[in-house]
Structure formats: C-alpha cells, structure tokens
Amino acid sequence: MSEALRRRFKEQIKAMFGAEPQKPALIEERAQKVHELKRLTNKAELAAAKEAHRARAKHHRWRNRRWLTLILVNLLFVVSFQLDIQILEGALTASRFIGFHLIDLNSALQVMLAHKHIITNLLIGTATVAVLWLLLGGRSFCSWVCPYHLLAEWAEKIHLWLAAKKLVVDQPIDRRLRSAFWVVFALLALLTGYTVYEAISPTGIVSRTIIYGAMSLWAFVWVLALLVFEIFFVRRAWCRYACPIGLTYGVIGIFSPLRIKYTLATCFHEGECRKVCLVPHVLDTVIKGRAVDIEVPIGPDCTRCGLCVDVCPTGSLKFDIKGLSKLM
Amino acid sequence: MSKDELPQEAPSNETSQAAAKPPLSKERRLQARRKLLRTFLLTGGIFGAAASGFLPLAYAQKKRLRPPGALDEKDLLASCIKCGQCVQVCPVEAIKLADLVDGMGVGVPYIEARAQACDFSCDAIQCILACPTGALTYKKPAGMRIRPGAPLASKPILLAKEKDAEPTLNMSERIGVARLTRPESCLARKGQGFKGLARGPDFPGKLRYVEIDRWRPIKVAEHPYDVPLCDLCVQACPIKGAITLEKVTGPEGQVRALPVVHEPCVGCGVCEMICPTEPASIEVMPGEGWRA
Numbered sequence: 001m002s003e004a005l006r007r008r009f010k011e012q013i014k015a016m017f018g019a020e021p022q023k024p025a026l027i028e029e030r031a032q033k034v035h036e037l038k039r040l041t042n043k044a045e046l047a048a049a050k051e052a053h054r055a056r057a058k059h060h061r062w063r064n065r066r067w068l069t070l071i072l073v074n075l076l077f078v079v080s081f082q083l084d085i086q087i088l089e090g091a092l093t094a095s096r097f098i099g100f101h102l103i104d105l106n107s108a109l110q111v112m113l114a115h116k117h118i119i120t121n122l123l124i125g126t127a128t129v130a131v132l133w134l135l136l137g138g139r140s141f142c143s144w145v146c147p148y149h150l151l152a153e154w155a156e157k158i159h160l161w162l163a164a165k166k167l168v169v170d171q172p173i174d175r176r177l178r179s180a181f182w183v184v185f186a187l188l189a190l191l192t193g194y195t196v197y198e199a200i201s202p203t204g205i206v207s208r209t210i211i212y213g214a215m216s217l218w219a220f221v222w223v224l225a226l227l228v229f230e231i232f233f234v235r236r237a238w239c240r241y242a243c244p245i246g247l248t249y250g251v252i253g254i255f256s257p258l259r260i261k262y263t264l265a266t267c268f269h270e271g272e273c274r275k276v277c278l279v280p281h282v283l284d285t286v287i288k289g290r291a292v293d294i295e296v297p298i299g300p301d302c303t304r305c306g307l308c309v310d311v312c313p314t315g316s317l318k319f320d321i322k323g324l325s326k327l328m
Numbered sequence: 329m330s331k332d333e334l335p336q337e338a339p340s341n342e343t344s345q346a347a348a349k350p351p352l353s354k355e356r357r358l359q360a361r362r363k364l365l366r367t368f369l370l371t372g373g374i375f376g377a378a379a380s381g382f383l384p385l386a387y388a389q390k391k392r393l394r395p396p397g398a399l400d401e402k403d404l405l406a407s408c409i410k411c412g413q414c415v416q417v418c419p420v421e422a423i424k425l426a427d428l429v430d431g432m433g434v435g436v437p438y439i440e441a442r443a444q445a446c447d448f449s450c451d452a453i454q455c456i457l458a459c460p461t462g463a464l465t466y467k468k469p470a471g472m473r474i475r476p477g478a479p480l481a482s483k484p485i486l487l488a489k490e491k492d493a494e495p496t497l498n499m500s501e502r503i504g505v506a507r508l509t510r511p512e513s514c515l516a517r518k519g520q521g522f523k524g525l526a527r528g529p530d531f532p533g534k535l536r537y538v539e540i541d542r543w544r545p546i547k548v549a550e551h552p553y554d555v556p557l558c559d560l561c562v563q564a565c566p567i568k569g570a571i572t573l574e575k576v577t578g579p580e581g582q583v584r585a586l587p588v589v590h591e592p593c594v595g596c597g598v599c600e601m602i603c604p605t606e607p608a609s610i611e612v613m614p615g616e617g618w619r620a
Binding site: 080081089090091092093094095096101103104107108111114115116117119121122125171172173174177180181184185188192193194195196197198199200204205208211212215216217218219221222229234237241242 | 362363364366367370371373374375377378380381382402403405406407408409410411412413415416417424425426427428429433434435458460461462465469471472
C-alpha cells in the first residue's frame with residue numbers, strides 16, 4: 001500500500017468514528033496526472049457525456065440481490081421456527097445454523113460486559129460470526145442481513161419522495177453521536193449489569209417480531225416511531241447516527257478484504273453515488289481532485305450495499321476482493 | 329434533499345476548528361447551532377427509550393416464573409441475549425418472550441403457568457440445552473446468587489421416565505413452589521369429584537399423558553377426566569413425590585382430601601394449569617423457595 005493510501009485508510013477509520021473527511025494532503029503522482037488531465041478536458045464534451053450517462057437505463061442489480069438475500073435470511077429464521085425445519089434457529093441476536101452457534105457481535109459484547117461470565121458456546125458463536133463478517137465485509141451485515149435496514153430503506157424512499165415535494169427537509173446530525181452511543185451503551189452494560197441496549201435495539205426487536213409475532217408487538221411500536229422520525233425529520237437517523245451494531249461491524253470491516261473499489265480514470269464525477277449512499281463520507285474520494293491514487297478502496301464504514309455500484313453511470317465503483325486480482 | 333446530505337465541503341462547522349479558519353457566516357453559525365440542538369434531541373430521545381428498558385429492574389420485586397435452569401433474576405437479565413432459542417425447542421410452547429409492556433425485560437423468556445406450564449415433555453430440559461449464553465444453565469457457576477430454599481434436596485425424578493436407566497431431571501434448583509392458595513375453592517377439599525374437561529373445550533394448553541403417548545403431548549381439551557374425588561393436580565404432576573392427596577374424614581363421615589405439596593416440587597406449575605376451578609385453587613409461586 002502506498003503512503004497516500006495508508007494515510008487515507010487511517011482517515012477513513014477516523015471518519016467511521018465521526019470525523020469529517022479532509023482534503024488529502026498527499027496524492028500519488030499518477031493520480032495527480034489523471035486529475036490534471038481531467039481539468040484539461042473540454043467542458044462541453046464532458047457535459048454531453050454526462051448527459052448521455054444520465055439518460056442510460058438504470059438498473060438495480062445489486063439492490064435486488066441484496067434485498068433477496070436479506071429477505072431469504074430472515075425468512076429462514078421464520079420458517080425454521082414456524083414450520084419447525086430447524087435450519088436457522090433463534091433470532092438475529094443469537095442463533096444456531098444447522099447446529100453451529102452464531103452470535104451477533106454487539107449483542108455478545110453487551111452480554112459479556114453485563115454478565116461478566118462468558119461460557120464456551122458464547123465465545124464460539126461470537127468468534128464464528130466475527131470470522132464470517134471479516135470475510136464478508138463487516139458492515140455488509142447491515143445492508144445484507146439486518147431487517148431494520150430494509151424497513152429504513154423503504155422509509156428513506158418515502159422521505160426522499162416527500163423531500164422532492166419540499167414537504168420535509170433532511171436534518172443532519174453530528175456523526176460522532178454514534179461513537180458516543182456505542183461507548184455509553186457499553187458502559188451502561190458494564191456498570192448496571194443490564195443489557196439495556198438490547199431492550200431497544202430495532203435489529204433485535206424487528207427480528208423477534210417477524211419470528212415470534214405477537215410476543216414482540218409493543219416493542220415494535222418503538223421501531224415504528226423510529227421509522228416515522230426518519231421519514232419526517234432525519235434521513236436514516238438510526239443507521240447513520242445511532243446504531244452501535246453498525247459501528248461494531250464497521251470495526252470488523254476495517255480488516256475485511258471485501259469492499260467497493262473506486263477507479264479514478266473512468267469516473268466523470270457526476271456524484272450520483274453520494275446521493276444514494278447511506279454513509280456518503282466514505283465516498284468523499286469521488287469528489288473531483290480528492291482521489292489519492294488511481295484506484296482507491298472505500299472505507300470500513302461502507303455497508304457494501306452496492307447502491308453506488310448500481311447507480312454509477314461509468315462503472316467506476318465495483319465490488320472488489322483485496323488481493324484477488326493478484327492471485328488470478 | 330440529496331444536496332443536504334453531502335459532507336460539508338465548505339469549512340467544517342465544528343466549533344473546535346473555528347479559530348483556525350475564517351469566521352463562519354451567520355447562516356452557517358445558525359446551521360451549526362441547529363445541528364447541535366438536533367444532536368441533543370436525538371440523544372435525549374434514544375436515552376429516553378433506553379430508560380424504558382430499565383423498567384424490568386424497577387419491577388424486579390414482582391416475581392415471575394422463568395424457565396427451568398434460569399439464573400437469578402438480575403443475572404438472568406444480564407446474561408439473556410433475547411434470541412428465543414428456548415422458545416423454539418419447547419415441545420409444549422410453555423416459554424414466551426416478554427414484550428415491552430410486560431415489564432420483565434424485552435425478549436426475556438418467562439412462563440405463564442396457568443396458560444401453559446412446563447411439563448418436561450422434552451425429558452431433558454431442552455431450553456437449557458438451547459441457551460447460548462448460559463442464562464439458563466444446568467449448573468450455576470460459582471458466585472451466582474442462589475435463592476434461599478431454591479436448591480432441591482436431590483435430583484427430581486421425572487415420572488414419565490421413571491423406568492428409564494436415568495430417571496432424573498438435570499435440575500438442581502426449583503423455579504418456584506406450588507401452594508394451595510385458595511383452599512376454600514379446592515374441589516378435593518370440598519369432597520367433590522370432577523367430570524369433564526379440566527379447562528373447558530377451548531383451552532389450547534397441552535400436557536404429556538404417558539399412558540396415551542409417551543413422546544407426544546396432547547391438548548388438555550382432548551383428555552376428559554372422570555374422578556369421584558378431584559385429584560387432577562396429583563395426576564398431572566410430572567415429578568415423583570412432589571404432591572399427594574391426603575385424605576381426611578369429615579365430622580359427618582364424609583371423605584375430604586387436601587393436596588399437599590412436598591419437597592421435590594420444582595415449581596413447574598402443571599398443577600396450576602390443570603386445576604379445574606376458576607381461578608386456580610393451587611398456584612405456583614414464582615421464585616419462591618421450599619419451606620417445610
């Protein structure tokens with residue numbers, strides 16, 4: 001990894017904890033050349049090319065794959081219990097996949113901090129899930145599995161529709177809040193010996209509601225209140241500014257080889273990707289003149305949802321596995 | 329709007345950096361102030377919701393029946409990961425998860441004995457086996473609180489597997505204890521028999537009747553009783569020697585009887601579930617210990 005990319009990597013970790021991404025101080029020479037060439041391009045030609053890109057048919061390939069995966073995983077929980085086929089038993093907080101323990105990293109952390117007594121099954125399940133998401137991209141848990149994410153995506157659609165009609169305005173919030181919540185909920189678990197975050201976690205609540213139905217109906221009202229808040233006030237408030245689960249998986253994602261890769265040369269800087277992104281601070285590299293190298297991996301806070309891959313008119317954003325191109 | 333959610337490209341509006349950068353315009357200062365205000369509002373909202381999660385601790389005095397092998401209330405609330413695997417393995421669906429308004433910890437398991445008691449149809453206390461965090465456990469680790477009167481004198485013998493090589497349940501503490509809380513309404517005490525369905529035709533609860541099917545619990549509503557002197561609680565009790573009917577002869581020579589609970593009682597609540605009087609004459613006292 002070059003020095004410029006190394007610096008950017010650190011910057012992106014800081015951005016995940018809430019720092020605003022800064023203009024890079026160091027840019028690789030070959031990237032500088034591309035930036036320079038782009039400045040020399042004929043403005044009218046560029047505008048025409050952008051128009052042509054925008055006119056192209058849009059597709060939702062990755063979004064559809066992701067929604068299908070998310071629905072199937074959650075459906076597997078439901079049918080495992082309701083039809084008693086016992087493939088994936090439990091809920092998202094903890095489960096058994098054909099007998100193997102799987103335990104959500106944040107739930108495991110809360111229980112470990114609160115209970116201070118860790119049994120072997122808890123450790124095995126936590127380690128399995130940590131390795132799984134290390135391979136699969138960390139926050140890909142959010143966009144590919146978390147059922148609240150899907151509800152929030154639909155709420156976001158309503159929010160954007162209302163915003164286009166100028167009926168609501170997104171009210172952004174300080175992103176450092178999520179890190180603060182993470183620390184506070186961890187401390188609350190440790191000091192009170194009670195996993196209070198688990199009582200309000202929309203991920204856990206939605207998962208239990210779809211699996212166990214009526215047993216979790218009132219808790220679901222809290223989730224609905226959150227969705228209403230996201231529709232009328234703050235776009236994607238929970239996932240962006242509050243959820244400690246996202247941060248926990250984000251930390252795993254730092255070390256994950258699976259990520260989105262940005263190619264500078266082909267990018268026309270339309271900025272379509274940043275409009276659809278849940279975490280646009282990871283895409284600051286696509287702003288004109290910001291890319292530190294000709295290829296830049298997207299940071300750990302990225303949920304690997306693929307919306308930017310779908311929307312990118314030039315194919316400059318692609319799923320990538322670190323080191324795979326070298327191997328092949 | 330899409331434009332609003334792009335990261336600020338103009339000078340960052342964090343106050344800490346204000347000194348190093350040119351002074352912010354009035355509009356930007358206002359924006360920054362509003363953002364700070366919203367941040368505080370969201371913080372307050374989420375902590376308000378989190379506070380409601382603490383309600384079960386405030387209610388902790390109120391006893392509730394937890395599944396077999398459950399740690400003491402505070403330890404249970406700390407260790408339960410709220411996944412419901414205990415719910416899924418229970419063959420009679422005795423275990424429910426508490427909802428927000430139940431005040432017993434969102435997603436933490438409990439048993440409503442009158443509706444569906446644990447009758448150990450699973451033979452091996454499967455809920456404990458299913459628990460991934462040790463919130464339900466066969467053997468409490470050292471240092472975990474043990475309620476007075478909770479330890480059982482010996483491993484309880486499950487009547488259904490009395491003839492098996494291993495007739496006992498791997499259970500060292502009771503989850504409660506049964507008491508005849510309404511002796512005045514008890515049919516046996518009134519010297520009355522019982523004929524018909526213990527809980528009516530619409531009762532969805534299930535029990536395992538070994539003489540009918542050793543491996544499959546059936547609906548109580550499918551099992552009519554006809555006894556000259558009501559002893560349903562004694563008949564239904566899954567634990568050996570936990571309850572007996574002690575006969576007494578009344579002043580006019582009338583045979584009366586009284587269900588008497590003994591030390592092996594584990595507090596499963598089957599007697600409460602089967603009791604045909606409304607409300608139940610015998611009830612399980614959640615979390616209570618044995619008193620001689």
